[in-house]
Structure formats: structure tokens, C-alpha cells
Amino acid sequence: MSGLGAVAEPSGWRLGNRSSEVFLPEEPRAAAPAGFLQELPSYQSALRRRAAGGGTQERRAAPQGSAGLRAAEAGGPEQEGGELPARPAREYPLTIAEKRRLRDCQQADIKHLSGWKQWKRTSSKSLKKVLSEVKELSSYLKLWRHDIHSIEGKFGTGIQSYFSFLRFLVLLNFIIFIVMFSFVTLPSIISKYGIFNSSFAKIPPKNIEPHCTVYKPNGNKGLVYFYTYLKDLLSGTGFLEVTSLFYGYYTIDAAWFSVLRYNLPLAYLLATFAYLALSLLWIIIRSVEGFKQNLVHDEDQFQSYCNKVFAGWDFCITDPNAAQLKHRSLQYELQTDLEEERLKRKIADRTMKEKLRIYSLRIFINIIVIAVLSGCFYSIYRATVFSQENSSDVGNTNFQANLLVQYLPSIVITLANFIAPQIFSILIGFEDYSPAFEIRLTLMRCVFVRLANIGVLLFSLWSHISYCATDKCKACGYNYELYPCWESEVGQEMYKLMIFDFIIILGVTLFVDFPRKLLVTHCSCKPIQWCGLQEFGISDNVLEIIYGQTICWIGTFFSPLLPAIATVKYFIIFYIKKISLIHTRKPAAKPIRASSSNFFFLVVLLIGLVLAFIPLGISIAHIPSSKACGPFRSFNTSWAVVPDTINGLPTGLQQVLYGIASEAFAVPFFMVICLVMFYFVALAGAHKRVVEQLREQLVLESRDKLFLIRKITEAQSHP
Amino acid sequence: MGGSGSVLPRAELSEYQELTFLSKQEILLAYKRFSELLPKEERRDARTARVPKGRILTLPELRANPFQHRICRVFSTSDSGDDSMSFEDFLDMLSVFSDSATSDVKSHYAFRIFDFDDDGTLDRKDLEKLVNCLTGQGEESRLSNAEMEQLIQNILEESDIDKDGTINLSEFQHVVSRSPDFVSSFKIVL
Secondary structure, three states, X not given: OOOOOOOOOOOOOOOOOOOOOOOOOOOOOOOXXXXXXXXXXXXXXXXXXXXXXXXXXXXXXXXOOHHHHHHHHHHOOOOOOOOOOOOOHHHOOOXXXXXXXXXXXXXXXXXXXXXXXHHHHHHHHHHHHHHHHHHHHHHHOOOOHHHHHHHHHHHOHHHHHHHHHHHHHHHHHHHHHHHHHHHHHHHHHHHHHOHHHEEEEOOOOOOOOHHHHOOOOOOOOOOOOHHHHHHHHHHOOHHHOOOOOOHHHOOOOEEEEOOEEEOHHHHHHHHHHHHHHHHHHHHHHHHHHOOOOOOOOOOOXXXXXXXXXXXXXXXXXXXXXXXXXXXXXXXXXXXXHHHHHHHHHHHHOOOHHHHHHHHHHHHHHHHHHHHHHHHHHHHHHHHHHHHHHHHOOOOOOOHHHHHHHHOHHHHHHHHHHHHXXXXXXXXHHHHOOOHHHHHHHHHHHHHHHHHHHHHHHHHHHHHHHOOOOOHHHHHHOOOOOOOOOHHHHHHHHHHHHHHHHHHHHHHHHHHHHHHHHHHHHHOOOHHHHHHOOEEOOHHHHHHHHHHHHXXXXXXXXXXXXXXXXXXXXXXXXXXXXXXXXXXXXXXXXXXXXXXXXXXXXXXXXXXXXXXXXXXXXXXXXXXXXXXXOXXXXXXXXXXXXXXXXXXXXXXXXXXXXXXHHOHHHHHHHHHHHHHHHHHHHHHHHHHHXXXXXXXXXXXXXXXXXXXXXXHHHHHHHOO | OOOOOOOOOHHHHHHHHHHOOOOHHHHHHHHHXXXXXXXXXXXXXXXXXXXXXXXXXXXXXXXXXXXXXXXHHHHOOOOOOOOOEEHHHHHHHHHHOOOOOOHHHHHHHHHHHHXXXXXXXXXXXXXXXXXXXXXXXXXXXXXOHHHHHHHHHHHHHHHOOOOOOOEOHHHHHHHHHOOOOHHHHOOOOO
């Protein structure tokens, strides 16, 4: 019995059997006497295993506590036969020399196995090798690997997550472009130019009034002023309108490649669904990857103290200045959180009168927020209506004024997206929420403003398009005079929004950030120095690009080449933002964590995608497709091509498909899904209860152990 | 890759690939950077030489790191206790900090790094030193005593399952496995 060491009598302990109480020692307990712990069965078995696998050149300072022994235990090779699949040597936390020995042991073990198992082991090993080689090669293909790595080293993982997100969007847009191009644009171009013995069929629509089918886009009109081309480039009219950029080009009902018939309308619709489904799937897969450790407890995992302390330091920071900044931001974050906790306790102590006052204030401020939002929406609506009415005024030859009128909705939206968040961040100060909740609520409000603005624009466009006063108009279903090819019009609006968004980002960087940097570095007067450089606001930047991406998703149906423009746009924006970050911005004082920001980006992107479903759904299924252009001329709505195709399928398949869509299938299916969900919820609840019970058991075991040690110590010291 | 003696033989390369989580390119890059830390005469035997701690800490990846001393202490297999690192120790370190290392291995070594007094558990003193490392050296960057108490209390509440006032390896691994930031922040890439 070696020396028992100084055991501080834990006098403040109450020993009872009620498991519901939490017993915390009232004075800091000294480390339990090492002597007894060395005789515990768990320690002995760990020692035995260690002796079998270990050897010379061990890591120094083998920890005495039971924890370190459990660690060594993990380092021992599997002793019980070669049946259990041993982990590869590199997954053990040992030095290379020890791992070498372990691996030799494992290989010696393999020789004792049967031939079948030997083959299995070696084949799985070589498979893993091949997979790792492939993974290594594919990592070289990653776009901007070096740039993002250097940003991470200088600015930390929070800002790096923004650039990774940007890279993800570039890839997503590129894939969407490939999908639309190969299934829609390529066949159209091939058949229109008659390559590979192809041709196209343009069937005039039956049962349609002739006035609905008149569409004369003014393409190249011969000799025009030069600036007309510029205007057309910026607003998608004129020569651009007749290109494959817009919906109106695809006025093909079927394409023939030798003898194969290619149903272009169906392909167009299915490609749209495909890219939406692909985006949804990819985003969900990415968000699940980042969210793998799932919650068993109800705690807010992102804000937990353990996460902040144990995973707080970015080990990839190489720049001493960035390290200094990180220290400060960590200090700030920890202090803020502690203060917030104290605040929460204070909030819980609020009186009824205080609560009433705060809630009525909050309701009032929410009314103001709604008023601000309605103001934005109304101004966008008016601007869109004004723009639509005045831009179709052909007599207006003033280039700049015409361009201004064309871009009016974009300008109003950008102004609203800029002003509304400022108002929200001022208002939130009055609502007396905890700082973390403040940030989240402001963010949600800004997200809503940005995405709803697009919705309002589209809604005002549609109300204009579907406005029908005369009978002739009602026969077509849409305003055929102003919008003979309304899908192209909508496509043009989306195109303008995208171009303007890009111009604004470029303009702000060139004309606001760089002059500001020049001013701050060269002019030393007080107000300018107090203003200082702007921070790299991650949330603002992310909302900006998500706004652009939502436009792309909505607009791709009306303008199939829009994803290509989006790809190029985000590609250029990466470099703009990188240069702006390095030269003109100071990093944010308030930290933003990589994991929660990744999750936040993907959630907002998902919201954008879901919001994009709504306008697309309405356009495809509800609004009659234009009869003068596009692949859906002979159908009532764009969606009508699907029932049409199903009717052309063999009867058996038809019945199956109708059966799936009928109520006789849907209701039982829904009920089964509800039952499955209920089962999983019950299972999760049961698991939670078991975990709680096991925790309590652990607490009791530990206290029992220390109680027994104390008793034995007492018994020994009074022989 | 430099002079005649500073190339890794192929057998060694594939063995290191098998025993660590590093890819071939990463091992070669590590070898190059390690040789650069040695004085010229010793570069031929880079695989057996030991680099003193001071030289290791001049690496940009480590010089800004508040845990630099603990990292050297944990990964060094030097018998003389001077925290010098051989090439294999260096590879071990990079392997644990690489992208493809398992969360298990990372959390094991993170525990060793945070265990400042090497007693196998994280007690209050360890946690206090850890927080001070995070917030920076210097009087004005430390938390006040009350704040430190509150913080340590919160940490223990979240992670100490058996309520003995210290965090052992299993508890640490458990709480880190639920931490979404750990894998992305516990990373060093040359």
C-alpha cells in the first residue's frame, strides 16, 4: 500500500440515495489517492494490455489517473483472437514506432487466420489504399484550394466558411448550367442548325385565337445606334431577346435526330424539376454533414461553453496579428456569454409590471417593422408597375432615361435591401433581448426582407401580365398586347436583377471601400479615424449572395442560360471579395463561429430555395403559358405537358401512375408516414430517458467509489 | 526536392502513409520543412536527427499558437525531456492535426494537450490555464476571478458526467464529439 497522499476530507458531502439531487463537492477535492486506483480491476486489465502491445520509446509521463489508463487501453492490440476486425494501426493514439510494432503484431496475427479471412483483410486494405489515392487526387481538383487555405490562416475559420460557401455556389450553378444546357439548349441549337441530320417541328397550336400567337421581337433591325447594343446587353431586350438566353428562343415542339424524337417541352420541364431537386438534395447533404453530431440533450449546442473553450482556438492561424485578434475575440465572446447568462437570471426575476411593459414595447416595435416592410413592398410594386408601363413606350429614345426606367425595380430593391437592415438594427436595440437572440432576430428579419422583395416584384409583374379587361385578352388568358411572350419578359427582369446586383457589388468595392481605405490611411483627422475601415460583415455578404442565388433559381426556368452568368458572376465576386477583404477591411471584432455560420448559410439558402419554388410553381401550373413563343404553345399551362405525356404511355403504366396520384394511395401512405414518425419520436424519447438514467447512475458510482476509498483510508489510518 | 540526401526512400514513404493519416504529398512536404529546420550538416540524416524545441517553434504554423509548448511536450519522444522532436514525432503531430484524422485520435491528443499537469484528468487548474491560453497572455486579457469561476462551473456542469469535479478522457471525448467546431478548428495543414 503506497502512500495514500493527502486526501482532503470532503466534509461538505451529503450521502444519500436520492438520485434526483445533484451532489457537488462544496470544496475542491484533491486528486484521489493514486494507490488504490492502481489496484482497481479496470487499471489492472489496462496494464496487462499495455504490456502486451507496448515497449520502449513510450510517450513520457504515463498518466497516473484512471483516465490515462483507459487511453492506454485503447492502444493495446486486440488479444481475443483474430475474429474481431482490428482497427488500422494509424487510428491508435500512439507514436509511429509503437504503431509500427502494432502493425507487425497485426500482420503476424493474420497469418494464423484462415485463407478466406486473410484474403478479406488484404483486399479491404488495398481497397482503402485505392480510395485514399483517389481522394488525394480529387483534392487537387478543388477550386481555389490554396486561396482559401491562406485566407483561413490569416483570418480564421469563420471568414473562411464564407469563401467555401461561395465556392459551393459556383459549383452548384455550374452543374445547373450543365443540366439545362445539355437537355434544353443543346438539342435546340443542334436541331435549329440542322447538324447531325436533325430537324425540328414547329406545330402551330390548335384551338387558339390567332391574335394570341402574334409575336414579333425586334431583333437586329439593321442600322441602329451603337448604344442600342449596350442598352440591349444591359436590359436583355433587342438582339439578346431572340438568342437562346431567353425562353422565346425555344419555340420548338419536337426535335428529330435521324429517327429519334426528342420531346423538347417535356425535357424543358423535367430539366427545371431536375435542377431544383438537385439543388435541394445537395444543400441537404451538405447541411447534414456539418450537423452530424446530433442532439441528445436540449442544450443549444452551438453556444455551449465546452464548444467555445475546447474547440475555441483555430489551430490553423499562422499570422501573429490574426492570433492576437483571435485572443481578443475569444475573450470578448466568453465575457459576453457569461454576462448574458447573468442577464438571463436577471430576466427571470422580472416583475409582472416590467414584463408587461417590455411585451407591449415589443409588440409596438414589431408593428413598426411590419410597417417598414409594407412600405418596401409597396414601393417595389409601384416601381415595377411604373417601369413596365413606361419601358414599353417605344417612342422614348433617350438612352439613359430608358435604361433608368428599365432598371427601376432593381434600384428600388437594392435600396430597400440596404435601408431596411439598418432600420432593423436600430429598432432591435429597444426590444431588450439577449445579445445572441438580437443578432438572430435581426438576421431573420433581413433575410425575410431580401427574399420577400423578389416575391413582391414577381407578384407585381404577374398581376400586370394577367390583368385582362377585354374579352379578346381573356381568350388568351394573359395580356397578349403588352406581353406576347411573357416568360421572356420575366426572364429579362431576372436578368436585369442579376446584372444590377453584380454591378452594385463591383461598384461598392471600387467606389466605397477603396476610397475609404485611402482616406483612412492618408488622412488623420478625427472623424475619419473614428469611422475607420469597415468590418467584413459575414452575414451581410452571405445574404447578398443568397439573394443572387434565389434570383438565379427563379430565373433559370425563364432564361436557361442564366446559371452560366451566375457562375461567372460568383467566380469574379470571389476575387473581388478576397481583394477587398485583404486590403480594405478590418476583421470583425465579434466572432462568428464556423460551424454555426455554415449551418446558418445553408438554412438561409434552403429558405431561398423553398421560396423560389412558389413563384415557379405558380408560373408553371397556374398562369397560362404564352401561345406565341416557347415550347409550351400547344398546352394550356406549362405543367399540362406532363399529363399529356402520361396519356401517351402504355395503359398499364398509366394506371400505375394514376393510382399513385389518387387518394386511395395518398391517404394510407400519409398515415403510414405519420406512424413511422411517431415511432421514431417515441424511440428518441425513450433513448433520452435511458441516457438520463445512465448519467445518474454514473454519478452515484463515482460517489460510491470515493466514499469507499475514504472509508478504507480511515480504516487504515486507525488500525 | 533539394540535395542528394534529402529525399525519402519509397519504402519509408509508403510505410509512413500506412501509419499516419497523411498523403504522400503531405509527407514529402513535411520532410522538406523538417529538413529546413535542421542545420545544413545534419540534413542528410534528417530522419534520425532531432530538432530542438526552439527551432520547432519558429514554424509559422506553431509560432502563433498558444498551445505550442504543450504540443511539443505531448508529441516529443525525447528521453532527455527537452521536448525536441524527431521527424517521426513531427509526422505524428501533423497526422493528428490533419484533415483525415479520426475524431477519436484528435480528441485523445487534445485531452493530452489540455492536461497541463499531466495527471490524466482536467481539473480546475488545468481549465483555468486553458482559458488563460485562449484569452491571451497579458494582464488585461484575462478574465476576472468571478468570471473564471462562473466559466469553469459552466464547463464542469456541461461535461463532468460523474460529478467528481474533474473531466476524464471519456467525458472529454464525449463532450467533444458533440462539439460541432472541434474537427474544423483542431487542424494544422502545412
